[in-house]
Amino acid sequence: MTPQSTFMITGAVRDGQLKSLRDLLATMNKAPGQVDPDNGLVPFGRFDRLHVARFVIIEATTANEIKEFGVTPRPWPPTLAFLGDFDGDRETFLAELVELAGSGLEKIFSFCVGFPDANSNTLLQWLQTHNIEPKANYINWIGRTVKQVHEEAALHKSLSAYLQEIADEVGRENTRALRQKLLSYVEMEKQAGRLTLTPPEPSPCGWKIQNLVHKIGVPLILLLFSPFFILIAPFFALRLRMLERSDPELFIRPTAEHIKALSAQEDWFVSNQYSVFGDAKPGLFRLLTFKFILLLTDYAARHIYNHGFLARIKTIHFARWVFMDDDHRVFFASNYDGSHESYMDDFINKVGWGLNLTFGNAVGYPSTRWLIKEGAGREQVFKYTQRRHQIPTEVWYKAYPDFTAYELSRNARIRQGVEIRQDTDEEIHEWLSLI
Amino acid sequence: MTNSSDLNFDDLQALLRCSHKNLKDTCFLLLNIIDADAAKQWLNSAPVSNAVLTDPPPNTALQIAFSVDGLRALGLKETVIDSFSDEFIFGMSGDESRSRRLGDVGANAPEYWDWGGDAAQVPHMLLLLYAEKGGIKAWRETVQGKQFLKAFKLLRELPTLDIGDIEPFGFIDGISQPRIDWARQQSTDSHERNRYSNLLAAGEIVLGYRNEYGQYTARPLIDPKQDLVAAVLPDAEDQPNQKDFGRNGSYLVLRQLDQDVPGFWQFIDKASGSMAEKREQLAAAMVGRQRNGAPLLPPASEKIPGIPDDDQRNRFNFDPDPGGNRCPVGAHIRRANPRTGDLPPGITSWFTWLIRFLGFGGKPDEDLVASSRFHRILRRGRGYGPVLPPEEAIKPDAPAAERGLQFICLVANISRQFEFVQNAWVMNTKFDGVQQERDPLLGHRKPLISGEVTDQFNRPDPAGPKHITCHLPQFVTVRGGGYFFMPGLRALKYLATLPAKGSEISS
Numbered sequence: 001m002t003p004q005s006t007f008m009i010t011g012a013v014r015d016g017q018l019k020s021l022r023d024l025l026a027t028m029n030k031a032p033g034q035v036d037p038d039n040g041l042v043p044f045g046r047f048d049r050l051h052v053a054r055f056v057i058i059e060a061t062t063a064n065e066i067k068e069f070g071v072t073p074r075p076w077p078p079t080l081a082f083l084g085d086f087d088g089d090r091e092t093f094l095a096e097l098v099e100l101a102g103s104g105l106e107k108i109f110s111f112c113v114g115f116p117d118a119n120s121n122t123l124l125q126w127l128q129t130h131n132i133e134p135k136a137n138y139i140n141w142i143g144r145t146v147k148q149v150h151e152e153a154a155l156h157k158s159l160s161a162y163l164q165e166i167a168d169e170v171g172r173e174n175t176r177a178l179r180q181k182l183l184s185y186v187e188m189e190k191q192a193g194r195l196t197l198t199p200p201e202p203s204p205c206g207w208k209i210q211n212l213v214h215k216i217g218v219p220l221i222l223l224l225f226s227p228f229f230i231l232i233a234p235f236f237a238l239r240l241r242m243l244e245r246s247d248p249e250l251f252i253r254p255t256a257e258h259i260k261a262l263s264a265q266e267d268w269f270v271s272n273q274y275s276v277f278g279d280a281k282p283g284l285f286r287l288l289t290f291k292f293i294l295l296l297t298d299y300a301a302r303h304i305y306n307h308g309f310l311a312r313i314k315t316i317h318f319a320r321w322v323f324m325d326d327d328h329r330v331f332f333a334s335n336y337d338g339s340h341e342s343y344m345d346d347f348i349n350k351v352g353w354g355l356n357l358t359f360g361n362a363v364g365y366p367s368t369r370w371l372i373k374e375g376a377g378r379e380q381v382f383k384y385t386q387r388r389h390q391i392p393t394e395v396w397y398k399a400y401p402d403f404t405a406y407e408l409s410r411n412a413r414i415r416q417g418v419e420i421r422q423d424t425d426e427e428i429h430e431w432l433s434l435i
Numbered sequence: 436m437t438n439s440s441d442l443n444f445d446d447l448q449a450l451l452r453c454s455h456k457n458l459k460d461t462c463f464l465l466l467n468i469i470d471a472d473a474a475k476q477w478l479n480s481a482p483v484s485n486a487v488l489t490d491p492p493p494n495t496a497l498q499i500a501f502s503v504d505g506l507r508a509l510g511l512k513e514t515v516i517d518s519f520s521d522e523f524i525f526g527m528s529g530d531e532s533r534s535r536r537l538g539d540v541g542a543n544a545p546e547y548w549d550w551g552g553d554a555a556q557v558p559h560m561l562l563l564l565y566a567e568k569g570g571i572k573a574w575r576e577t578v579q580g581k582q583f584l585k586a587f588k589l590l591r592e593l594p595t596l597d598i599g600d601i602e603p604f605g606f607i608d609g610i611s612q613p614r615i616d617w618a619r620q621q622s623t624d625s626h627e628r629n630r631y632s633n634l635l636a637a638g639e640i641v642l643g644y645r646n647e648y649g650q651y652t653a654r655p656l657i658d659p660k661q662d663l664v665a666a667v668l669p670d671a672e673d674q675p676n677q678k679d680f681g682r683n684g685s686y687l688v689l690r691q692l693d694q695d696v697p698g699f700w701q702f703i704d705k706a707s708g709s710m711a712e713k714r715e716q717l718a719a720a721m722v723g724r725q726r727n728g729a730p731l732l733p734p735a736s737e738k739i740p741g742i743p744d745d746d747q748r749n750r751f752n753f754d755p756d757p758g759g760n761r762c763p764v765g766a767h768i769r770r771a772n773p774r775t776g777d778l779p780p781g782i783t784s785w786f787t788w789l790i791r792f793l794g795f796g797g798k799p800d801e802d803l804v805a806s807s808r809f810h811r812i813l814r815r816g817r818g819y820g821p822v823l824p825p826e827e828a829i830k831p832d833a834p835a836a837e838r839g840l841q842f843i844c845l846v847a848n849i850s851r852q853f854e855f856v857q858n859a860w861v862m863n864t865k866f867d868g869v870q871q872e873r874d875p876l877l878g879h880r881k882p883l884i885s886g887e888v889t890d891q892f893n894r895p896d897p898a899g900p901k902h903i904t905c906h907l908p909q910f911v912t913v914r915g916g917g918y919f920f921m922p923g924l925r926a927l928k929y930l931a932t933l934p935a936k937g938s939e940i941s942s
């Protein structure tokens with residue numbers, strides 16, 4: 001299995017350069033929201049390990065909201081972030097970036113303060129030193145590679161066409177014969193080089209060990225500290241409820257122009273991007289809670305929700321939570337299927353509790369009770385808040401723009417049926433119905 | 436004095452409570468306000484129908500709704516208008532991103548509409564007149580009165596030739612509607628709403644009441660200290676020191692949908708080898724009901740709240756048919772209302788609840804669709820055009836004519852209800868895991884950006900591979916549309932007494 005990795009290269013934009021940077025990034029799109037995969041700056045389509053990527057200029061448009069907490073906003077320069085998710089390890093991927101998009105990236109990052117800087121005289125070094133690790137990271141299906149996605153999509157397409165061709169001739173009820181024909185067809189197509197089903201690579205040893213250590217280590221450490229947690233629990237609860245009751249709630253409607261700019265980038269493909277940025281609530285209590293929750297989120301994403309669903313959500317391909325500005329600010333980015341409104345529906349109705357856990361610690365979020373209750377369930381406040389904190393994404397790429405996460409897992413099941421024979425008629429029928 | 440939380444049916448427009456089914460003749464007028472004072476005078480005495488039920492029911496009815504420009508033309512303050520939803524303020528055709536979401540692209544694009552396509556010239560007002568057979572002319576004269584032509588300019592009279600209970604393709608329409616929980620019997624707490632219910636919180640359709648989240652949808656509130664005229668308005672239930680301009684009002688979505696009846700039946704006839712029985716089967720599969728309204732599923736074994744036990748045509752949900760063997764997943768009624776609860780079926784104990792709540796224990800094909808209760812609409816549309824039965828429509832010389840549906844729905848939240856249903860369910864090529872199809876009746880057939888086609892219709896077969904019907908043409912084309920606000924009667928009075936522009940009454 002090939003594990004996935006992330007990168008997020010950031011740099012503050014030079015004074016007065018924001019507009020020209022925006023214009024430059026816009027040249028990577030055919031139209032707003034519609035990336036050109038063969039654009040001259042970063043030809044995303046040529047990276048066969050890259051799932052999703054985006055350029056976003058992170059601006060603190062909601063910086064003043066923290067004043068409600070009696071805190072002066074910290075300065076924040078507009079910051080360019082280039083982030084993505086890909087197969088394999090980061091070292092080799094960054095090298096590939098430099099090789100295939102070196103000059104484009106240099107052009108882009110030259111808008112950033114300190115590029116090139118004295119310590120990193122090559123682009124590669126700069127990328128390495130300006131990378132930020134997420135605090136929590138979600139991958140819809142750990143181990144599913146871009147190559148696999150494409151191969152399995154081709155398999156599905158070819159099988160479904162062939163099945164329609166033969167269904168009446170073989171007889172629709174004759175499921176075993178149909179399967180036999182389909183299987184031989186796949187063999188033929190493979191021989192002819194029209195279909196490939198590359199077997200998965202063995203998992204890298206280092207990753208396996210690391211993953212195992214993480215899988216066992218985190219619960220062990222938590223267990224070790226559990227007497228301490230039990231001891232502080234009452235104090236935690238008390239303080240939590242105090243804050244939940246007193247934290248200011250902001251009911252500010254996002255401006256129409258803001259919504260318009262965001263929605264102009266949406267719904268060109270079956271999937272969409274989402275980038276939000278805001279302040280963590282002030283104080284050590286909130287910061288530690290936030291970090292602890294994200295630690296658990298990351299753990300769950302790595303070891304529990306790593307095969308097609310994040311709690312009840314099946315529409316997220318990749319998502320990450322990143323702390324910035326010395327842990328004062330939080331950036332969240334996700335890639336989801338469907339429209340923004342349906343994403344919000346999922347957020348509120350399916351995983352509101354999970355959202356509350358994390359974003360309840362961020363400024364502007366609707367008040368929660370006991371960390372998981374209310375919050376997102378306060379529909380209008382929530383919808384205003386999340387849109388207000390959303391920032392436009394200048395360029396967004398997804399290697400398989402027309403496939404939902406559900407389809408990717410369905411295609412994988414179809415392939416599984418090609419490789420492992422079903423025994424019962426019922427299983428065969430189920431397999432046929434997927435095609 | 437009634438308690439402010441009691442429903443005042445005399446303040447609701449009747450359309451919220453009934454569809455005037457007995458009133459066969461209709462006349463839908465799009466108007467512009469040319470003289471605000473005259474318009475207010477007319478409004479003040481307009482015989483608007485309220486929702487108090489009478490026996491016998493009245494033999495005429497009048498309902499009134501305004502676009503945002505209409506409210507402006509009457510002099511409603513910008514500060515009040517600002518509190519309406521974005522969708523209403525910017526209109527159905529006002530934003531390309533919205534058109535893309537609604538599927539108003541290609542032949543559906545606003546630029547080709549007969550009316551409402553130019554966001555700068557949206558009709559101010561919509562009048563819906565209803566009368567018994569033969570009575571519409573007289574009713575229209577009564578309603579219009581003397582002031583009418585001074586006050587309004589008639590922009591368009593929408594086609595409304597009565598075709599009875601069916602819509603132009605020949606299916607009985609108006610069978611399934613949410614039942615409004617006026618009495619607030621049902622809890623909106625998600626812990627009690629695992630399963631599908633047809634009872635719907637009043638606040639989902641009418642502004643000023645609690646919605647399915649137990650909250651009040653944002654709407655214009657007016658401080659009566661700042662605005663003396665506002666005294667006529669009802670109090671805001673959640674903020675008693677404010678007057679609620681939205682209360683007892685509702686957003687009205689109107690879309691004129693042209694239906695190519697010969698095109699529909701000729702395509703289906705060809706796809707089913709000109710066999711009458713197969714033709715009916717395919718058409719029924721597309722709609723999700725037989726032409727006579729019978730559902731494709733047997734009645735549910737359990738009770739469904741909000742559906743009477745003996746209502747054979749509505750007492751079903753899709754839980755027993757997850758794969759769509761009986762009613763295809765892509766069928767119109769299954770897309771438009773998937774009849775889902777807050778959680779997938781199969782919850783028997785708190786333990787299974789927890790498991791499902793955390794996302795475990797389901798099959799990969801389950802739980803792909805949102806819970807229905809947040810996305811219901813109250814349909815009040817009317818079909819129009821000369822009746823053309825399928826047997827006639829399949830003939831190559833079937834007479835072409837203007838046929839279609841004046842689709843009307845009432846909602847409290849346009850984006851979460853109408854737009855969501857239209858976008859995430861009806862037009863979505865990935866709805867509930869379907870492949871390469873949009874709504875068989877309503878969809879435009881534009882391929883996806885990668886070229887993947889969307890013009891199929893799939894019917895799963897319990898015995899073997901699914902049946903695919905390919906190359907569906909577009910059967911329904913949008914000809915016009917707009918978002919309107921249908922105020923409560925006291926809000927209408929408020930509008931009628933607004934000071935003329937420029938002069939302000941305040942304390």
Ligand code: HEM
Pocket residue numbers: 602603604606607608609610611612692693694722724767768769771772812814839840842853856857861876877911
């Ligand atoms: C010309 C266009 C349309 C035609 C011919 C049409 C036809 C039908 C028919 C025959 C039914 C079954 C009768 C019933 O259950 O009441 C139905 C139901 C329904 N339609 Fe449409 N319809 C059209 C447009 C729309 C649009 C634009 C929407 C919303 C976006 C919509 C939403 C619904 C809903 C919500 C139901 C009820 C589903 C249920 O609760 O089971 N329809 N339609």
